[in-house]
Amino acid sequence: MATSLKGKDIINTKDLSVEEINLILDTATRYEKIMDEGGRLMNMSGKVLCTFFYEASTRTRLSFETAMLRLGGQLVSVAAATTSSSAKKGETVFDTGKMVQAYSDVTVIRHPTVGSAQELADGSDVPVINGGDGAGQHPTQSLLDMYTIIKEKGKVEGLTVALAGDLKNGRTVHSLSQLLSRFGVKFYFVAPKALAMPEEITKELRAKGVEITETEDIMAAVPNCDVLYMTRIQAERFEDPAEYEKYRNAYVVTMETVKKAKKGMIIMHPLPRVNEIAVEVDNYEGAAYFRQAANGVPVRMALLALVCGQE
Amino acid sequence: MATSLKGKDIINTKDLSVEEINLILDTATRYEKIMDEGGRLMNMSGKVLCTFFYEASTRTRLSFETAMLRLGGQLVSVAAATTSSSAKKGETVFDTGKMVQAYSDVTVIRHPTVGSAQELADGSDVPVINGGDGAGQHPTQSLLDMYTIIKEKGKVEGLTVALAGDLKNGRTVHSLSQLLSRFGVKFYFVAPKALAMPEEITKELRAKGVEITETEDIMAAVPNCDVLYMTRIQAERFEDPAEYEKYRNAYVVTMETVKKAKKGMIIMHPLPRVNEIAVEVDNYEGAAYFRQAANGVPVRMALLALVCGQE
Amino acid sequence: MATSLKGKDIINTKDLSVEEINLILDTATRYEKIMDEGGRLMNMSGKVLCTFFYEASTRTRLSFETAMLRLGGQLVSVAAATTSSSAKKGETVFDTGKMVQAYSDVTVIRHPTVGSAQELADGSDVPVINGGDGAGQHPTQSLLDMYTIIKEKGKVEGLTVALAGDLKNGRTVHSLSQLLSRFGVKFYFVAPKALAMPEEITKELRAKGVEITETEDIMAAVPNCDVLYMTRIQAERFEDPAEYEKYRNAYVVTMETVKKAKKGMIIMHPLPRVNEIAVEVDNYEGAAYFRQAANGVPVRMALLALVCGQE
Numbered sequence: 051m052a053t054s055l056k057g058k059d060i061i062n063t064k065d066l067s068v069e070e071i072n073l074i075l076d077t078a079t080r081y082e083k084i085m086d087e088g089g090r091l092m093n094m095s096g097k098v099l100c101t102f103f104y105e106a107s108t109r110t111r112l113s114f115e116t117a118m119l120r121l122g123g124q125l126v127s128v129a130a131a132t133t134s135s136s137a138k139k140g141e142t143v144f145d146t147g148k149m150v151q152a153y154s155d156v157t158v159i160r161h162p163t164v165g166s167a168q169e170l171a172d173g174s175d176v177p178v179i180n181g182g183d184g185a186g187q188h189p190t191q192s193l194l195d196m197y198t199i200i201k202e203k204g205k206v207e208g209l210t211v212a213l214a215g216d217l218k219n220g221r222t223v224h225s226l227s228q229l230l231s232r233f234g235v236k237f238y239f240v241a242p243k244a245l246a247m248p249e250e251i252t253k254e255l256r257a258k259g260v261e262i263t264e265t266e267d268i269m270a271a272v273p274n275c276d277v278l279y280m281t282r283i284q285a286e287r288f289e290d291p292a293e294y295e296k297y298r299n300a301y302v303v304t305m306e307t308v309k310k311a312k313k314g315m316i317i318m319h320p321l322p323r324v325n326e327i328a329v330e331v332d333n334y335e336g337a338a339y340f341r342q343a344a345n346g347v348p349v350r351m352a353l354l355a356l357v358c359g360q361e
Numbered sequence: 362m363a364t365s366l367k368g369k370d371i372i373n374t375k376d377l378s379v380e381e382i383n384l385i386l387d388t389a390t391r392y393e394k395i396m397d398e399g400g401r402l403m404n405m406s407g408k409v410l411c412t413f414f415y416e417a418s419t420r421t422r423l424s425f426e427t428a429m430l431r432l433g434g435q436l437v438s439v440a441a442a443t444t445s446s447s448a449k450k451g452e453t454v455f456d457t458g459k460m461v462q463a464y465s466d467v468t469v470i471r472h473p474t475v476g477s478a479q480e481l482a483d484g485s486d487v488p489v490i491n492g493g494d495g496a497g498q499h500p501t502q503s504l505l506d507m508y509t510i511i512k513e514k515g516k517v518e519g520l521t522v523a524l525a526g527d528l529k530n531g532r533t534v535h536s537l538s539q540l541l542s543r544f545g546v547k548f549y550f551v552a553p554k555a556l557a558m559p560e561e562i563t564k565e566l567r568a569k570g571v572e573i574t575e576t577e578d579i580m581a582a583v584p585n586c587d588v589l590y591m592t593r594i595q596a597e598r599f600e601d602p603a604e605y606e607k608y609r610n611a612y613v614v615t616m617e618t619v620k621k622a623k624k625g626m627i628i629m630h631p632l633p634r635v636n637e638i639a640v641e642v643d644n645y646e647g648a649a650y651f652r653q654a655a656n657g658v659p660v661r662m663a664l665l666a667l668v669c670g671q672e
Numbered sequence: 673m674a675t676s677l678k679g680k681d682i683i684n685t686k687d688l689s690v691e692e693i694n695l696i697l698d699t700a701t702r703y704e705k706i707m708d709e710g711g712r713l714m715n716m717s718g719k720v721l722c723t724f725f726y727e728a729s730t731r732t733r734l735s736f737e738t739a740m741l742r743l744g745g746q747l748v749s750v751a752a753a754t755t756s757s758s759a760k761k762g763e764t765v766f767d768t769g770k771m772v773q774a775y776s777d778v779t780v781i782r783h784p785t786v787g788s789a790q791e792l793a794d795g796s797d798v799p800v801i802n803g804g805d806g807a808g809q810h811p812t813q814s815l816l817d818m819y820t821i822i823k824e825k826g827k828v829e830g831l832t833v834a835l836a837g838d839l840k841n842g843r844t845v846h847s848l849s850q851l852l853s854r855f856g857v858k859f860y861f862v863a864p865k866a867l868a869m870p871e872e873i874t875k876e877l878r879a880k881g882v883e884i885t886e887t888e889d890i891m892a893a894v895p896n897c898d899v900l901y902m903t904r905i906q907a908e909r910f911e912d913p914a915e916y917e918k919y920r921n922a923y924v925v926t927m928e929t930v931k932k933a934k935k936g937m938i939i940m941h942p943l944p945r946v947n948e949i950a951v952e953v954d955n956y957e958g959a960a961y962f963r964q965a966a967n968g969v970p971v972r973m974a975l976l977a978l979v980c981g982q983e
Contacts (some may be wrong), residue, residue, distance in 0.1 A: 090718050096401050098430050114750050116775040119720050119746040124430040126423050141633030152655035322763030344774035349502040405711050409741050435741040436735050452944030463966035464738040
C-alpha cells in the first residue's frame with residue numbers, strides 16, 4: 051500500500067517513518083516548484099484550518115496560515131489562546147480538542163506545556179499538528195530544517211552538521227539532532243558547558259552509532275562542517291540576568307568566521323536572531339537562514355494537504 | 362408574504378416570531394444535511410463578516426467565523442476589542458457601528474455590557490448579531506440549544522427540561538428558558554437557593570402558564586426530565602473565593618447519576634465545563650454537549666445567510 | 673511610460689508624484705463605482721496580505737483587511753505585534769521584513785516608532801505600506817482624506833481647508849497639510865497656542881507660497897472654509913491630566929457652529945471622535961466623517977492592487 055498520512059496527527063518526528071518523511075519532503079518540493087513557476091494550488095479549497103496558539107510564535111503561526119491560504123484553504127485563528135475564555139474558565143486541552151474538531155478540518159496547536167499537542171489530538175477527530183509544545187517537540191521546524199539542508203546541499207546523508215549555542219534549552223536542536231541522526235549525519239555539538247546538549251540525547255544518539263564531537267570552541271567545528279546551525283541563547287530561560295549576560299555573546303558568527311569555513315558551508319538559524327549572526331553575514335551566499343524561514347511555507351503546505359488527504 | 366430575516370438585527374430571541382425561529386432552525390437543518398452529504402455552500406461568496414469581541418469567547422467567535430467560511434464568505438476579526446484603539450480612545454459603541462458597516466456586510470458583537478449589541482445595531486446599516494451582551498442576551502446560543510434538543514429528541518413540545526447549576530448568573534439559562542417556554546416545555550430549575558433563577562423570570566414564565574418545579578436536589582429532576590441542561594458555577598461572579606468553593610461542586614453528573622435517568626435523557630452544557638460533568642459520562646450516548654457545540658456552526662450559518670438575504 | 677506603482681513601498685506621500693497620486697485616486701474611484709454597481713473585483717485572487725500592527729488601530733487594520741478581501745485576496749494578521757514572540761525576543765524590524773516577505777505578497781505595518789515602516793521595507797522584497805509610524809507619517813489616511821474632499825466637493829484646487837484641534841501632536845494633520853499644499857489649497861490652522869501646528873511645517877508650507885491663517889478661534893474659520901477638518905485632543909499625549917482637561921473641550925462643533933458655516937462646508941474627522949463633534953451634527957448633510965471612514969476601503973484597495981501590479 052502506498053504511504054499515506056491521511057488522518058494522522060503530527061506530534062513528534064519519531065512517529066514518522068522514513069517513507070513518511072520522504073513523502074512530506076517530496077510533496078513540499080513539488081509544491082514549491084509549482085509556485086515558483088507561477089502555478090496555483092487549490093487542494094484545500096473548502097477546508098478550514100484552526101491555529102490555536104497558547105504561546106505567541108509569529109513565524110510558526112503565519113507560515114502555517116500562509117501555507118493554508120496558498121493551498122486555497124481558509125483559516126480561523128486564536129493567536130492568544132491563554133487569554134481565551136475557555137482556558138481561563140478552566141477547560142481541559144482535551145475538551146478544547148472536542149471543540150476545534152467541530153470548527154475546523156485540521157488544527158495546529160502551540161502550547162507551553164509538554165504533551166499538550168497529544169492531549170488536544172486525543173480529544174479531536176480531525177488531524178492535529180504540533181506547532182511546538184514547551185520544551186517538548188517542534189516537528190515541523192525539524193522537517194523544514196531538513197528540507198532546507200537537502201535543498202541547499204543536495205542531500206543529508208554523509209554531511210557534518212554543527213549545532214551551536216544553547217543546546218540545553220533549545221527544543222529545535224533536540225528535535226533536529228534526533229531527526230537527522232536517522233539519515234547518516236555526523237555532529238558537532240558546540241555549547242558552553244552549562245548549556246551543553248542533554249546527556250540523554252547524546253547517549254541515545256551514540257547508542258545508535260552516531261558520530262558526535264562535543265566542544266566549547268565553535269572554531270573547532272567551522273572548518274569541518276557542511277552546516278552550521280546557530281541558535282539563540284534564550285534569555286527567558288535564565289533566572290539570573292547576570293548569568294545570561296555571560297553567555298549571550300558566547301558565539302557570534304561574523305565574516306571572520308565565514309572565512310575559515312569549509313567550502314560551501316551553509317549557515318542556518320531558526321530565527322529570530324538576536325546577535326548570533328552579524329548582519330554583514332547576510333550577504334554570504336551560504337547564509338541560508340532567511341531562505342530556511344521561507345521553506346516553512348512549502349513544508350507546512352505539504353503537511354496540511356497530506357494529513358487532510360488532499361494531496 | 363414569506364417570512365424573511367433580511368436586514369434584521371438578531372439581538373434578543375424575544376424579537377423573533379415563531380415563524381422566524383422555525384425558518385432559522387429549518388435552514389440550519391438543510392445546511393447541515395448538505396454538508397453531511399459532502400456538499401459545499403457558497404451563499405456568502407463575496408461577503409465579509411466582522412467579528413467584534415470586547416470579551417473573549419473562543420467558542421462563539423470561532424463557530425461564527427467557521428460558519429461564515431463554510432458559506433463561502435470571508436472575515437475580518439477583532440478578537441480583543443477592549444484593547445482596540447477606538448475603545449481606548451473613548452469611541453462610543455454607536456460610532457463603532459458606523460465604522461463596522463463600512464468594513465463588513467454583517468457584524469457579530471460580544472460585549473460585557475447589557476444593551477451594547479443594540480447600540481451597535483443602532484449605528485450600523487448592516488445587520489448586527491448579538492454574540493452575548495453581559496448578563497443580557499445570548500440569542501444564538503439559545504437557538505443552537507433548541508436546535509440540539511429537536512435534533513436529539515425529535516421535538517421540543519411536551520418535553521421536560523431541567524436547568525441545573527448557577528441559574529442566577531447564567532445568561533444562557535435565562536435566554537433558553539424564555540425561548541423554550543414559547544414551545545410548550547415544562548421545567549425543573551435546579552439550583553442552590555443562593556443561585557436560584559431570578560424571580561422576575563419564574564414569575565414571567567408562570568404568568569404565561571408554564572409549569573416549573575424549583576428544587577435544590579438534582580436527583581428530583583433526573584428521573585423525570587428529557588433534557589438535563591448543566592451549567593458551570595461561574596467563579597468570576599463570586600467576590601469571595603470561599604463562597605465559590607461552597608458551590609463549585611454543588612452538582613456533578615456521573616455515571617451514577619445517569620443510571621437513574623429517565624430513558625433517553627440527553628445531557629447538555631454550553632461549555633466549557635469545569636467539573637460539572639465527569640469525563641466518564643462522555644461515552645454515554647445521551648451525552649450531547651459536544652454535539653451541541655458542533656451545532657453552533659449550522660445554526661450560525663443559517664443566521665448569517667438569512668440576515669444577509671443570501672439564503 | 674505609463675505611471676506605475678508596481679513594487680513600490682508607500683511610506684510617505686512626499687515620495688509620490690502628482691501623477692502617482694492621481695493614479696491612486698482615479699483607481700479608487702473606479703473600484704468604488706464597480707462595487708456600487710454590485711460588481712465584484714478579483715484582482716488580488718491568490719495573493720496574501722500580511723497586516724503587522726505593533727500598535728492597535730482597529731479602523732486602519734480592518735479597512736486594509738476588508739480592502740484585500742474586496743479584491744478577492746486573502747490575509748494573515750498580527751493584530752498585537754508587540755506581544756509577538758519575535759519582537760519580545762529582540763528581533764529587529766529589518767529581520768521581521770525578511771520574514772514577512774516569505775509569508776505574504778504585500779505587507780501593511782503600523783508601528784509606534786518613526787522610521788519603522790522604512791526599516792521593514794528595507795528588509796522586504798515585497799511592497800510595504802506604512803499604516804502609521806508613530807509621530808511620523810500616515811500616508812494612506814492622507815490619501816483617503818484627499819479622496820473624500822474630491823468626492824464631496826468635486827475638486828481640491830482652490831479650496832480653503834481648516835484644520836482644527838491638536839495640530840501639534842496630530843500626525844494626520846501634518847501629513848494632510850503637506851499633501852494638500854501640493855494641490856493649491858489655502859489653510860486655516862485652528863489650535864490653542866500650546867497645541868499649534870509645528871513651526872517647521874508652517875515654515876515649509878509658506879516657503880512654497882501656501883496661504884495660511886493661524887488662529888485660536890474656530891469661528892474665524894467656519895464662515896470661510898470649504899472643509900472643516902476636526903481632530904481629537906489626544907489625552908495620551910498629555911502627562912498632566914489637568915492639562916488635558918483644559919483643552920479637551922477646546923473645540924466642539926454643534927448645530928450652532930454649522931449654522932454659521934460657509935454654504936456647502938463639509939466636516940471631516942479621522943475618527944474616533946470623543947466629543948469634538950456633537951452627535952446632533954451627524955444628520956447635517958455636510959457631515960462627511962463616516963463617509964470618510966468608508967472611503968478608506970476603495971483607496972486602500974487601489975493601493976494594494978497598484979503596488980502588487982494587479983490593477
